[in-house]
Amino acid sequence: DQVLHIVPETIQQVQHLQLLCSTFMLDLWKPRLPEDIRAGEDLHIRVPAPLVQEVKDSLAQHMISYRVLIPDVQKLVDQSMPREKSSHREVSGGYIYTEYHPMEEIYQWMTQIQKNNSELVTQHILGKTFENRTMYYLQISQPSNKTKKIIWMDCGIHAREWISPAFCQWFVKEILQNYKTDPKISRFLQNLDFYVLPVLNIDGYIYSWEKDRLWRKSRSPYENGTCYGTDLNRNFNSSWGSVGVSFNCSSDVFCGSGPESEPETRAVAQFIKNKKSDILCYLTIHSYGQLILTPYGSTTKPPSNNEELMQVAKEAAAALKGKYGTSYRVGSTALILYSNSGSSRDWAHTIGIPLSYTFELRDTGTHGFVLPADQIQPTCEETM
């Protein structure tokens, strides 16, 4: 199919074009109706492929000059369609990392990843959610005789922040795909283990797929089942309940009935407490905002190792910006965002994990929580 651009010069030409349109039932793009065709004004018509030659002959016969505006309409349509499959066919048999996946598929992905990379990856149970779903984390660990320090990363503590679990999956894929060839990654793995929890708030995540895309909290019931969900990132035992929270279950920052009242919180806290002397860095991934946040949320008094925390964060932000120019702001939650208490990141730091960060991924509000899937790749690449 082609689209032709014609500027009729005379009334006769206008009439002939109107006749052509109705005879061949041509698709008028501009103007919309044949009766609006005017001498001296732009005309755009789409001509179906089998008729192209005949129409052009007719135009030539009537001395009507034309220009081919679009030589191949189908090609243009194909180009403007989102690519169905990314060119990245990845490390676990065709899993598409540039799309958002429901929880069922993430569970399957974890099993596959371990199966395909068993020399490096083991899958472990962390605990259970309120609705009794199993929480798994992946341990990426290169066999060696030295004990290694741990970097912990959790994603999806807030249900609606879909880019976060997408990042955890991407991260795992990148490590596994490149550890043999990328000297930085291979050095990392010689000295460190990665523990990745792809979805912390599984119940909430599923709820955001099935019922309410903008749900944030867990799904534990309160007040006789009239009200649901605790903000898991207000439920940890760090100045719990002091600031930036609500004690009303219907609030999106409801901190629960007490510190660690939620099974998901307990599962994470217990594990991290047990391993804390080996954990070097605690990362928790959120969206949106493009921020690297340091402790604390409950006070503007800086943590003891603030200089180190800030320096590392600033270097991270610079490296991130170097990829696609995306700007990330760096600083404590209390100064950059708002006051809050009971966050996992603050708790991790107070129990002694020195490098503790919250990442708020893209964007800054244009799409907010509903970040288009075509931004998964650049977001993840720059954050790596």
Added chain:
Amino acid sequence: RAMELPPGHFPAARAAALAVGYLRYLRGGPSSGLQLRELRRARLQDIDDVGHKYYLELELEDVLDKDRTVSCTAEVLYQLGSKSSAPDVQLTVQGELRSTEEADQEFYNRIRSLEKELVAENIPDSHGNVPPELEPIHLLAWAASGYVIWQNSTENTKFHLAQVKHVKQVKRNDEDLQFDFVVLLHEMVSQEVLPWEVTLLWHPQRGARVPQSRAMGAGS
């Protein structure tokens, strides 16, 4: 007498979000949408018996044409103790964005000639997609939300449009286009997602106006 504020900290960031909301309302249309690229500078003046006045220097870009930027100086006055009146915003924009006259007119003609009134929901959808023919509606929703954000912001709030839940065109006897929106606004400090009903009138020459808006009841 005006104190310099770190642009990266939340007081300035909240005032900037408000200024951008207001600007989106003033300049909003179906063919362009302004977003904040950077808050360059912020100062705060505490005016006795009046309120807090923020002086902001912003750099904005057009979402449809990201290489083009304009600068904007804004004065945002949050009035003391006033729960019922909107912050006062004064803006000066320097620089010009590309002309949207032709695109606006085409959109206007397209909508006017629809036989059935336009209805749509969930813009963007759960995966962040907006069909191209709904992008102008999305941008008009930004203008409509800009009004609500301006009218309802305080120093303790930061609003963004999270999603357009529903939109319905209403045919009119006069020359305006009318769209009745249900928009979901995300408020950063409380983390709440608040549904608002907003009616938007738009005309290629007269621009956007909101004759009415109201917060919807709890539970969407």
